Amino acid sequence: MRKTCLDMVYELARKDRRVFFIGSDLGIGTLKQFKAEMPDRFFMEGVSEANIIGIAAGLALEGKIVYINTIATFLTRRCFEQVALDLCLHNANVRLIGSGGGMVYAPLGPTHEAIDDIAIFRALPRMTIVAPADADEMRRLMPLTVDYSGPIYVRLGKGGDPIVTNDRTPFQIGKTIPMRDGSDALIVSTGVMLKPALDAAEALGKEGIEAAVLHMPTIKPFDTEAVIERASRAHAVVTLEEHNIIGGLGSAVAEAIAEANFDAPKRFKRIGLPDVFPDKYGSQAGLMARYGLTAERIVEIVQSLMQPANAK
């Protein structure tokens, strides 16, 4: 997904002279072709992320469209104030491409795991947050980032994530994508969690529970209308994200459902990291299993929510 994203930045830059790229201290050879062909719009400015956000804001105020790539945690945690003030307050057309959304960097430990990035940026006025599910969806997203107004955070999954999206529903920033219908339960997911969500819905179907799957590649601006419309038809709603259960997709959906004031309350559960820093290394898949971000666990949770209250 990262490769597709950066390849797209190169392609967009070839077509549009307003497109600039700034990296911090990225891996050798990153966007080599971009640098060779358009050196005047390619910058590698060192391990000084705060300054990179500021100079991108300066360029954006002059009419440029600036794509920044570095590790997600450095953009979100370290540069929070620069993002809030330099980008959001100025509504600057800067696109933050955060490598290693969620627990991609499992072997590197908690300093590199972006488990709070959505929560951090969701609190910022004018920020847009997108988390595509796979490389194909990334390819549909990126051209839309050129003429979009204001800052965008693009949360990258790991490379080689299975392709689960399709182009039946045109990609629009700010819109949900219904992936599966079902009248019993609703699974709302974002980013690469779409795959376990679809697997869980499939398994639930075999158990006689029809689960809809709503994919939210855009977390902000939040498509409240679509979420409420889908939730209104479900008995139970679960959210699924590779993120702390505090402040991310689950919180956003919970807020929307709470304020929808349905006559009959919904059964509801957030599935995500249980407010911890991951305490083991290994692999992203290993950490997901450790924290229950698996199809099996989603099935169990949906089944339990579908039980009558007095049976639990």
Add this chain to the structure above:
Amino acid sequence: MSGSPILAKAPPINTTLLDRRSKEIRRKIVRMIEAGGRGHVGSAFSLVEMLRVLYDDILKYDPANPRWRERDRFVLSKGHGCLALYVLLAEKGFFPEAELWKFCKSDGILGGHPEFGKVPGIEASTGSLGHGLSFGVGFALNARHDQASHRIFVVCSDGESNEGSLWEAALCAAKHKLNNLTVLVDYNKQQSYSTTYEVLDMEPFADKWRAFGFAVEEVDGHNIEELRAALRRVPLDSQKPGAIICHTIKGKGVSFVENNLNWHHKNKVAPDEVKALLAELETD
């Protein structure tokens, strides 16, 4: 406890006399503080001459078209010094002078820190320190890319120089040999709590800027001729960004405000204090 005691450095002295115009600008600042009931008095007084020379003699701009592409870009990175900037912008016609008397009021456009998009002539919202120089580097890189001849000027403060992000921006400016970028440092040797020597000593300050790759000049920041001469020499070096260290006095112009940290930021200015301030700034 061991070692030698920290020697308190004496407060800076500056005997440069203020002319009629410098006093008039300060009188307007006092009237804004009176209207708004608050403001960073000392911080504004220390940069009056720097801004005055920039806007009178150096910067290219068009108040009728504040976003004119060929204008020089000016960023007040020490946003809390904005009272002085607002007075200059009003004098030059960026907005009506009546706005000055609505300082910090709900129906005004001028707040305690300058905002982009709200105040004509403001290139970047500042207030949190350590942001403005990065904006300036971005503007300068853009000008170079577009082969535009306009220049970029950023005013930073000494306390602001405590921020690591400022030095990140300085490294970046030097790496790109941004000779279209000039930093003016308001070096009044006082920050909010105490002297810069006591809170976080930046000395040797000029050497730091040199070591970071800047061409450096030091001037009396209240001396119009010195400021003008230095700014007219910009670019100080064709291969480097420039830093003009302006030795100033916090609160310059009023005896009981000079070097008096109680006047760094005032949120209750009594009528008799306003009277005393204006009395010292009489233009005879």
